[in-house]
Amino acid sequence: xxxxxVRTFVAAADAGxxxxxxxxxxxxxxxxxxxxAALERVLGVRLFTRTARGATLTIDGQAFLPHARELLRVAxxxxxxxxxxxxxxxxxxxxxxxxxxxxxxxxxxAHPETDLDxxxxxxxxxxxxxxxSGTIDASFRAVAAPGRPLPEDIESVRVIDEPLQLLTGPxxxxxxARSVTVARLAGHRIWMPGIVPGSEWAAYYDDLVAEFxxxxxxxxxxxxxxxxxxxxxxTPALATFMGERTRLVWPAGHGLRLIPVTEPTPVYPHxxxxxxxxxxxxxxxxxxxxxxxxxxxxxxxxxxxxxxLPR
Numbered sequence: 001x002x003x004x005x006v007r008t009f010v011a012a013a014d015a016g017x018x019x020x021x022x023x024x025x026x027x028x029x030x031x032x033x034x035x036x037a038a039l040e041r042v043l044g045v046r047l048f049t050r051t052a053r054g055a056t057l058t059i060d061g062q063a064f065l066p067h068a069r070e071l072l073r074v075a076x077x078x079x080x081x082x083x084x085x086x087x088x089x090x091x092x093x094x095x096x097x098x099x100x101x102x103x104x105x106x107x108x109x110a111h112p113e114t115d116l117d118x119x120x121x122x123x124x125x126x127x128x129x130x131x132x133s134g135t136i137d138a139s140f141r142a143v144a145a146p147g148r149p150l151p152e153d154i155e156s157v158r159v160i161d162e163p164l165q166l167l168t169g170p171x172x173x174x175x176x177a178r179s180v181t182v183a184r185l186a187g188h189r190i191w192m193p194g195i196v197p198g199s200e201w202a203a204y205y206d207d208l209v210a211e212f213x214x215x216x217x218x219x220x221x222x223x224x225x226x227x228x229x230x231x232x233x234x235t236p237a238l239a240t241f242m243g244e245r246t247r248l249v250w251p252a253g254h255g256l257r258l259i260p261v262t263e264p265t266p267v268y269p270h271x272x273x274x275x276x277x278x279x280x281x282x283x284x285x286x287x288x289x290x291x292x293x294x295x296x297x298x299x300x301x302x303x304x305x306x307x308x309l310p311r
Contacts, residue, residue, distance in 0.1 A: 001042055003075055006068045008035040009047060013065050017054035088115035089282040092127050092139035095120060097225065099162045099245035099270055100140035107289050114282045124200050128154060131275050137283050138274040142200045142308065155276045158297050159290045161267040161304070163244045163260070166190075170255030171236035181263040182212045182303075189215055191231070191238040194222030201268075207305040208266055229254060243268055264303040 012021040012032060022029040040047050047061035057065065093100040101118075108116060119136060121127045127139040131154060143156050150156060166185070168175045174188065195202045195218040205216050225248055232240055233254035242248070242258065250256055272290060274283055298304065 005035045005039040006071050008032055009039055010068050013057055088117040090117040090136040092119050092121045092136050097247050099243055102245050137278055137280050138272055140270050141273055142269050143271050153276055154273055156271045156273045158269055158271045159294045160270045161297050164241045164266045165244055166239050166259040166261055167242040168239040168257050169233040172239055175257045177259050179260040179262050186213050189238050191217050191240050193220050264301050267302045267304055269304050269308045
């Protein structure tokens with residue numbers, strides 16, 4: 001059923017004359033008659049009776065009118081639900097406890113009037129495809145991994161460089177250090193289960209290993225952050241890297257230590273990705289907020305891979 005014929009029917013029913021309905025819809029009276037006739041053919045009933053004073057609804061027309069009004073209301077709600085500015089801003093933050101989650105919480109506090117939908121997508125290909133299809137409006141990622149440039153219609157801006165820290169248990173050989181240089185980490189086993197081959201963070205840690213001769217192990221199943229913290233607390237031979245802005249809570253009895261890494265400090269670069277033609281007004285608000293609250297990039301004494309964009 002064509003909505004324009006339904007809209008014409010309602011206009012004619014309200015006006016009581018095809019001529020007035022035509023004027024309201026900015027079409028000809030003949031077009032109104034054709035649309036009504038087409039709707040009558042679809043429904044198999046007469047909707048109007050022509051009189052000298054105009055057009056009056058038949059019994060079938062009276063029965064159909066409230067449903068026709070509801071059809072138009074539903075159509076209007078459907079359009080509003082996807083129109084930029086009338087639906088929540090949908091943003092991918094990868095994980096609930098990471099830096100991107102903190103950035104979005106800060107944005108929500110600063111702009112509580114902005115409706116948000118937060119999603120967590122695992123890999124960058126899925127995120128980029130979702131941006132291009134309009135499923136999401138933006139994603140936080142480290143871009144772009146070697147050999148995988150972003151599509152031309154995807155924009156990005158680097159919003160924060162997150163220093164990595166070393167997380168150890170109380171019995172680890174480095175547990176008492178106030179800070180530790182990257183060179184001093186050589187020979188120590190850094191355990192990071194859950195690194196997905198081909199992901200941007202896998203490329204990041206591959207380059208970190210190659211640059212400084214570190215030993216990063218991604219063996220074993222990834223049972224989540226709680227299991228990781230339990231293992232690090234109980235295993236003196238293992239440590240792990242943790243982003244400075246990652247928010248984790250562990251039992252006091254674990255005795256875990258967070259130790260700054262220096263000379264240089266590896267930083268994980270977080271960028272915001274979006275489609276260059278995305279008109280959602282809250283996206284511009286988010287970008288302005290991140291620009292005003294973000295930190296500098298490539299600071300002295302820090303390290304990122306050469307492929308990180310923008311530099």
